[in-house]
Amino acid sequence: MSAILDARTQAQRLLSESSPAAKLGGLAGVLLLGNAAVQEPGLFIDQAIGGLVYGMILVMISLGLALVLGLMGVVNFAHGALFMLGGYFTYAAMASYGIPFWAALLIAPVGVGVVGIVIEVVVLRRLYGKEPIIGLLATFGLTLMIEEAARFVWGASAVQPAKPAFLTGGTDLGVTQVGTYRLFTVAVATVSVAGVYYLITRTDFGLSVRAGVQDGEMTEFVGVNLPLRFTAMFFLGSAIAGLGGALRVVEFGIDPGAAEEFVLLAFVVVVIGGVGSIFGSVVAGLLVGWAQFLIPVVLSALAVITGVSAINVQGISDLIPFLVMIAVLLIRPRGLFGEEGLLE
């Protein structure tokens, strides 16, 4: 309940801080969506649900990054590589060792979390308090190393373990049918978001980490073992990235290129949501998901009423996350729910 109240407060704050131009843009967007909904109601509903599902998958992918970047201030470019490792660990557990899906879903994230601990202790701990670009370059280097290691061990081709039989096929939602496995991913993402939110905002552990980020010296002065807490946070962020990869590999398979493919998308989501805000990342993930699914419908509906077929741009879908990011940053450089002053 308190989480919902927090969300409402943040949404109200966003509205109150929006410029008249931004409000006008929002109104135009609502009208365009309405036009699309009237012209193609069936498709609009399908895409709205599809966008919600895809948005939650994006949230799952970007949650770990939001945690590490937002709370610890580390620009962790290796997030994509950790995501990829989660996929490979799951594949190895299921295909090579015959471990059941449920156990693999637990083992792989823990394994990735351990890799995260090694990265934090060996590399990142020496970089806290330094220019963010140093951390970015270090984690970029780590990404290349992990990618090549994965290529060496599992090869360049995509690998994919078998999907559990009860998660195959589709589930009828009444108005549309969605893949059962995708719904499972949404459920896991929802539980993960709720768990992380609770940990950060409602536990002593979360409080001490947030205190440490704001004033590390004072926090340690009162007896908090801050390095240990930061390591634990990095473990958590890495494990969540690994969980995202574990869910992904079973649905679509994974190859070494996934490391870079998804880290960009994760950064887009975090930047749109606002660095430092987990709630913002959730909203941004959903926003990007909906935008990717609904903007093509909006454009085709607009092409119909204007008679200008060129408006219905084909193949625009992959550009949409970046267009949304540009639009948000132009209007609000700190992102939707970012801390005031950051990037402004």
Added chain:
Amino acid sequence: MGDSDRIGRCDGETSSTLAADRLSRRAVLSGVGAAGVTGLAGCIGGDDGGTTGGGSAVDSVSIGMVTSTSGPFAVFGNAAITGAELAIEDLESEFDVDIELSTDDSQLEPGTALERARALVTEGNVDFLTGAVSSSVALRLSGWATDNEVTYFPTGSHSDALTGGECGKYVFRPSASNSMLANSISDGMVEAADEWFLMYSDYTWGQTASTAVKNALEDAGKTVVGREAVPFPSDDYAQYVNRAEASGAPAIGVLIAGLDLRKASNQIIASGLEDRTLAMHQLEDFVFWGMDKDAASILDVAGQVWGPATDGGEEFKERVAEQGEMDPYVRHLLGYISVDQGVRAALRAESTAAPDMREALEGHEVSSPIVDMKGGGEMYWRAGDHQLVQPTYTVTSRPTDEMRDDPYKSWFSVENEFAGDDVARPVEDTGCSL
């Protein structure tokens, strides 16, 4: 006089005049790569990568293969390499010739592929090039090969442009074109439904495939109610499947490349559309082997260049299967054909110079083992566009209990075989003016 002759006649003659007047661009490139500018001023060429010119027999051939060995097309590139290696085994045992294969990864980037192909020619001194899975890569290599007099076999590209508006003097396509495959399945698609929705990968291959299939359907009086370009590769096909569903078309043409076809098929099933007629103009068996058999059994009609169910080439299929990496499918054969046809052309021409190989290939009626592998139908290199005219097939899914896994996977059955001349566009319609 062939170019090898010209290269062989360097004889210590100096100079850029020689290069300008008497050497082909390819020889200049090779000389620059091998010897640098100073070498060019001295003596270029010599034995041209192990071959001998002047009418003497070719006793060694060096082949460069630039293909995808990483990323979403890696399984296709690696299979083509396996096929090429088998062809080398066969050719070396049949002829007194040493064959060397150098491979490099295109990384699916036309620029990277070109850089690596150029290095293979100029630094590796390969005699001819093969490779490419992506049409974008193949088209870039094709343009460069034409400009620089290098023979090139675009192993796995189906784009009509390669043997159409962007055909090249020294470029010979061993696979079937998109229009050949579209014409092969058009009868089946026309019979199956009156209205179609087409989803296609948004790059050269998919765009030309979509146009070819659309034309074939509309020529037969059918309606294409919608076409949707899908970014390739794409991590999510749900929105495109939703559009196909909303179109109300009883049939869906899935013109999606590579392993993305697996993603698209899975999401079609998840969305409950498997009851609609599903057609794919280019089936590569491997794509479906990653799915369970129930999912793979949804396919109604598909075009195919070759597959494990094709009649013929049993020994070849078993040799591929024995390698243990992958069961035999079309990419193995395309790798085999590229090397087989390139080396045989060099041997016939007694030269590896591009103009000589071109002469040996244009209009050539194929009589090598690949004819048996493709079921015995007529195969020849059409002079007007450098397309290997060859049989094509339509296939359909077998019932799951009839899908065979041993000694290699064979999940589809051949419905029809088409003579290449019946499905290939007339040369005058291709836009190629060789």
